[in-house]
Structure formats: C-alpha cells, structure tokens
Amino acid sequence: MVQMSLQRSIAVYPRCSLSDSFHRVGGSRRRWASCRSQSSRFAYNARPSPIVLKTDHAIDPPEPKDLDASSSASRSGPYIGTCHPSGAVGVMGASSSSCLRFLEKFVSWSTGGGEEAPPFIICNDPLVKKELLPSGTQSTSGCSASIALGKLRQKRLFLEQSGACCIVMPCQFLHAWHDEISQGCSVPFIHVGDCVVKELKAANLKPVEYGSNVRVGVLFTDNKLATNCYLDKLESQGFEVLCPDKASMERTVLPSVAAFGKGDMEGARNLLRVSLQVLLVRAVNTIILASDDLVGILPDDDPLLKKCIDPLDALVREAIACARAPRP
Numbered sequence: 001m002v003q004m005s006l007q008r009s010i011a012v013y014p015r016c017s018l019s020d021s022f023h024r025v026g027g028s029r030r031r032w033a034s035c036r037s038q039s040s041r042f043a044y045n046a047r048p049s050p051i052v053l054k055t056d057h058a059i060d061p062p063e064p065k066d067l068d069a070s071s072s073a074s075r076s077g078p079y080i081g082t083c084h085p086s087g088a089v090g091v092m093g094a095s096s097s098s099c100l101r102f103l104e105k106f107v108s109w110s111t112g113g114g115e116e117a118p119p120f121i122i123c124n125d126p127l128v129k130k131e132l133l134p135s136g137t138q139s140t141s142g143c144s145a146s147i148a149l150g151k152l153r154q155k156r157l158f159l160e161q162s163g164a165c166c167i168v169m170p171c172q173f174l175h176a177w178h179d180e181i182s183q184g185c186s187v188p189f190i191h192v193g194d195c196v197v198k199e200l201k202a203a204n205l206k207p208v209e210y211g212s213n214v215r216v217g218v219l220f221t222d223n224k225l226a227t228n229c230y231l232d233k234l235e236s237q238g239f240e241v242l243c244p245d246k247a248s249m250e251r252t253v254l255p256s257v258a259a260f261g262k263g264d265m266e267g268a269r270n271l272l273r274v275s276l277q278v279l280l281v282r283a284v285n286t287i288i289l290a291s292d293d294l295v296g297i298l299p300d301d302d303p304l305l306k307k308c309i310d311p312l313d314a315l316v317r318e319a320i321a322c323a324r325a326p327r328p
Contacts, residue, residue: 087323088119090164090187092155094129095171098292098312102170105316110323118323121162123155133173145177152181160186166322168192168315172292176225188322193229195314196288197237208283213240217279217287219294221257226290242284244275252278257293265297272297276304 089106093099099122107117131148152174159167166188169175175192182189205214216239220226226243234241244253256271272294279287288309289295295310 086119086163087165087325088121088163089319089323090156090159090162090167091120091122091124092152092159092167092169092174093122093124093171094126094132094174095292096124096126098170098172099124101295102168102312102316105312106319109316110320118320121159121164123158125151125155128152129171129173132177149177149180152177153183156181156185156189165325166190166319168319170312170315172229172290172311173222173225175229176222178228190315190318190322191229192311192315193233195318196230196309196311197233197239199314199317200234200239200286201237205285208285212283213238215240215242215282215284217242217276217282217284218290219244219253219275219279219287220290221254221293222291230288230290242279242282244278248275248278253294256297257291260293260297268297269299269302273302273304276308280304280307 091099091102093102103120103122106120110117128148128151131144131151156167164187167182167185168190169178169181169192172192174181178189178191182191200216207214216234218226218230218234218241220230220243231241231243252271252275256268256275259265259271260268276287284307286309287307288311290311295312298305
C-alpha cells in the first residue's frame with residue numbers, strides 16, 4: 001500500500017511534459033451484439049482518446065462548466081468555490097499500472113507552456129482488488145467486500161484530510177462501488193462514467209445510420225461494472241447502447257484478455273479486433289473500452305483505436321478542470 005503526503009507527492013511525480021443478432025434487455029435501447037467468428041505486458045503512453053478530444057499535445061483544459069447537480073462528479077455543484085484551496089487532486093487506486101497511467105496523462109496534459117502540473121496525493125493498495133475480486137471475477141463474498149469497502153472509505157478520508165480538492169479512482173472496476181465509497185465525501189468525488197457521458201454529449205455526435213439514434217458500444221469484462229458505470233448513464237442521456245452478448249464475451253473478449261495476460265500479443269490483438277468489429281458493423285459512433293484489461297492491447301497506431309474511447313482520458317481532463325478551478 002502506498003500513501004504519500006502532499007509535499008512528497010509533488011516531489012515524486014515525473015516531469016513529462018460478424019453475426020447481426022441483438023437482444024433487447026427489459027425493453028430498453030440496450031442491445032447485445034453477437035459474434036460467430038472464430039478467431040512489454042503494459043505500455044504507458046499519454047495519447048488521448050481520438051473520439052472526444054483530438055489532440056497530440058499537452059492541453060490546458062477550458063474553464064469547468066457547471067455540471068448536472070445530480071452527477072456524482074459534481075455532488076457539491078460547480079467546482080468554483082467548493083474545492084480545497086490547495087488544488088491538489090486525490091488519486092485513490094487498487095492498481096499501480098492504472099494509477100501511473102492516470103498520473104502520466106495528468107502531468108503531461110497539464111504542463112503546457114512550462115507550467116507545473118497541479119499537485120496530487122496518491123493512495124494505492126493493490127490488495128483491495130484481491131479482496132473485492134478474489135477469483136478475478138465479479139463474484140465476491142459480502143464479508144470480504146465489506147472489509148475492502150471499509151478500507152477504501154478510510155483511504156478516501158485520508159485524501160480529504162490531506163487537502164485534496166477532488167478525488168478520482170483511475171481503476172475502472174472500483175467505480176462499480178463508487179456510491180458506497182463516496183458516501184459522505186466532503187469534496188467532489190469524480191465518477192468516470194459521468195465524465196465520459198458528459199464529453200459524449202458535448203461532442204454532439206450524429207447517428208451513423210439515418211433515422212437511428214446515436215449508438216455507443218461498450219466493451220467490458222465485468223457486467224456489474226459496465227451497468228453501474230456506463231450503460232444506465234448513457235441510456236439516461238438518450239444514447240443507444242450496444243454490448244457484446246454472452247457468445248461474443250466467451251469467444252473473443254475474455255479470451256483476448258487471457259491471451260494478453262499470457263503474453264500472446266498477436267492472439268490478444270486479433271481477438272480484440274474481432275470484438276470491436278462486431279460492434280462497429282452495427283453502426284456505433286464510438287466504443288468505450290470499459291475495462292482496464294482492454295486498454296493497451298492494441299498498438300497505438302491501430303486504426304480501430306480511432307473509434308475507441310479510453311475512459312481514463314475523460315477522467316484526467318475532469319480532474320485537471322477541478323484542480324484549475326479558481327479558488328476563493
């Protein structure tokens with residue numbers, strides 16, 4: 001477990017600059033795409049998702065807009081006047097790789113024109129993931145989950161008391177328990193799903209097919225995470241959501257992650273490409289990579305990535321906006 005004070009954290013961060021069948025669920029506009037096709041472990045980079053914000057350089061985000069008052073990313077309303085005057089971002093995680101990816105982008109995108117990045121405080125404990133997902137799946141006992149959530153709430157309190165102006169969780173799977181962890185938080189506790197949906201709405205996307213709604217694909221490895229983080233939020237904003245069905249999950253998505261874990265890069269990439277094509281042939285505007293396990297499989301120059309969103313990018317931009325908000 002790693003816990004760093006504000007002063008120490010400032011000193012250690014780097015200065016870098018298919019089948020066509022679908023299934024409707026509960027009468028909603030959520031569909032499940034089916035597939036009948038057969039078919040260094042992690043590389044850090046600071047490239048943004050090309051769909052929402054097309055840029056190759058460090059960015060200075062615009063002044064934050066007023067967010068929906070019901071959004072967990074703005075539970076205290078607009079950032080101006082509600083955040084701790086330090087402007088430090090609290091980073092809470094259960095995966096070192098996810099936290100480092102967040103920090104690399106956070107520092108790189110906020111240091112334009114020789115400006116220093118906002119300060120940050122990090123608290124990372126990889127043991128929490130084992131307690132929440134003991135078998136690598138979404139199933140876990142109530143006792144172990146309760147203990148893990150208690151630890152996460154303690155870490156959240158540590159970040160609040162250390163002067164964080166907002167708190168983020170770079171690990172996507174933790175957002176399945178966002179409400180439980182953020183309950184009673186005194187500063188904005190930014191939800192990655194809210195950030196992604198906010199940017200998709202701002203992008204004013206047009207339907208790929210005439211007469212249809214804007215369709216967003218969601219590729220995931222954990223159904224609970226996908227539902228809690230993205231599906232419901234997207235549908236509430238009028239997006240039509242397409243997801244891989246059970247057969248696609250078993251034949252392409254999960255085997256891709258398994259192959260990646262074994263070092264079979266060619267197999268992992270081919271399977272992931274099939275998974276993405278299954279959604280793209282159904283005229284989705286973009287695909288959310290709703291699992292940290294799916295990020296980093298394809299090379300940066302793969303054309304399919306131009307149709308994908310890494311949710312971490314939206315989370316980084318929102319954190320920078322919060323840290324840069326004027327202080328009282």
